[in-house]
Amino acid sequence: MTVQGQNAKGALGVETVGMTMRFGGFTALDDVSIEIRPGSFHALLGENGAGKSTLVKCIMGFYRATAGQLMVGGQEVDIPDPNAAHAMGLGMVYQHFTLVPSLTAAENLVISRADAPSVIDWSRETAALEAFLDGMPFRVPLDQPINRLAAGEKQKLEILKQLYLGRRFLILDEPTSVLTPAEADEVLGLVRGLCEAGQITVLMITHKFREVTAFADEVSILRRGRLAGKGRVRDLSHAEMAAMMVGAAALPQSAARDGAAGEPVLSLEGVRAIDRSGLKPIAIDRLEVRAREIVGIAGISGNGQMELMEILAGQRKPAAGSIRVKGQPFNARRQQARINCVRYLPEEPLRNACAPKMSVTENIGFRTFDVNGKGPRFWLGMRELGRNAAALVREYKVKTASLESPIAALSGGNVQRAVLARELSGEVDLLLISNPCFGLDFSAVGEIRARIMAARNNGAAVLLISEDLDEIMELADRILVMAEGRIAFETPGGQADITEIGRHMAGHA
């Protein structure tokens, strides 16, 4: 079912007919019929929680649809589990990487094959893999463990793996959310080429209209579990697609900047640390964020931004240097954060800012559960926590089946909103943010950016670390570029020159 499929060139078409999926009383998909023609590049759009991942998981046999049929290559089929889908030539690249981190690329490829030999002759397998890669438009180093590859290379390898397994219908769930724009364009361009060659059909879930316009032929749009629209990409404008996604709801406006910077709130001096790999040094000589100011840190991922955030959040100990908040030494203790009103929105909030198996209510209560007015408390005020969570969920439009469901069951975007709701409630003097809009739909992006701007206008000092240059350009009062663990460049936000920033990001200054 795998290797022989490689020769049988020919993209597969897939069609869902009246697909419905209920989780208990909650309808995540409601009578969705879409047709993906063989050889086409089909985009699937929708707000966070619209049911996109649920739809493709039904196609792949992860969930059994409550009702509806699936047609593959024009035939009605039954797919009870992912193995059955694989056998038919359907493959999926997940929102999160599914490569095994400690195995090399070659080991990952060979073991993913259903017919992997029981004794592996590495010299033969390597030769076969090289031959396979020679026929592909892109390649990755085979002998490196996955955890040493950059995000873009991992994503390429995920796609290569699907082709190696002879898949002829490929689902990509937000394939570019972990890639830089240049990496994204490269990968999608290559995938597009494979579609044009008639080798595969692609169904891509994305939040980026730009990618839809640049690479897709057709688009289907989900809204609250229903098919809200479809058509050829050529015939649709961004505004029309956006309107179909959100329905009648008003589109968020970006907030105006208001007021000038005040006193310094956060200041770093001479901070030294070692990066994740333990090899490269991080050196921040001087960094200051003032009240009513957003300082944006741009940079390509892996240049020390993640470590900087970890230092500020107390997850990583600096080897030297001082960190001060409002003039006082700060080492991210809970007490200090509370007194100084320091709040965090780290990246991958499910991992870095949540207890995944605890309920939405409990997660939203993490800042307040142990205080009663000003003093500490012993007994939890469950009713008050519940009321508080319900109010924030409503205000921040967090979509959840119930307040009691574990926060890990929420869609990616909604986890982000729940954490933001927790962190922005109450008084905020210093806000530390890292990639706040990864994986969010455009209306959520607009809303979150507006909230960040509102926090700034209310007097908060904001440090915004982001790989999305557009985000930095839109929000920051002052832009810093981080490269190779240092701050390589600084420019005021208003008159920033994007090509110059790009040059510093790439490390050629």
Next chain:
Amino acid sequence: MSETDLGLWAVPLAILAGAIRVSTPFLFVSLGECLTERSGRINLGLEGTLVFGAMAGYAVAYESGSAWAGVGAAALAGIVFGYVHGLLCSLPKVNDIAIGIALMILGMGLAFFFGKSYVQPVAPNLPAIGLGWWSESPQVRSALQVNALFFIGAIAALGLWWMFKSTRVGLVIRVVGDSSDAARATGLRPNRVRVLSTAAGGAFAGIGGAYLSLYYPGSWNEGISSGQGLMAVALVIFARWNPILCFWAALLFGGAGALGPALQSVGISQGYYLFYAAPYVLTLLVLIATSSPNRAMTGAPGELSITK
């Protein structure tokens, strides 16, 4: 020749001989633990498996008259213990460390219960191979009496290393141990792989136990194990989950264990008993030296509950 002829060489020789003799149970238990942990579970019950294996091996060797039958019985008992651990841990919301501790106590309890009547009888011993034929000295000859199980253990270490690198079974175990999600996405069933790995790991620990009762010290009693089953956990961490490094680490621990007796044998009569604590001190030092608050342990299987 007499002792004085060897002079100070007696100490390193005694340590080397002791290292080989003492290391074998360390080697087997750590290989078993390594295999189990590579699949993403930790089995603290191996101490109990070791003691039960020592009893079962001794009993069967005595009853059947064959030491090798005893080794087989110990391995079988280990498989049963490992299998039970694996199955219990596959139940939802069950913690592998808690089950391991429970099984450790159960294994020792059962061994003492069934082993009461075997404290007196004398069972046949496992054969040793003399590697000292080239030497005139009887001391060298006796020091280089190496048990067959030591060689089997060394070959098993190489075999496991090869298995992890070049066989489907080995890769499957590594995939499951490193990422359950990735394993499921490849269509593997992580729990099944873990149950089988734990069972196989149990067999190793059982054999380690048989070595204790059938060769060195070579009799069955309730104090037969001095915690080798537990120290093997530290040893696997020290060896970075690599079977070949497990071999060298076991030799090192064995050597530390032989320090006290070696010093005693050359007539140091004071304070040598402090050196009996060497393996335990070494365990502590190893754990401290290899820990780091900032870095994840290199080589640690991603699904392991202690490193996650």
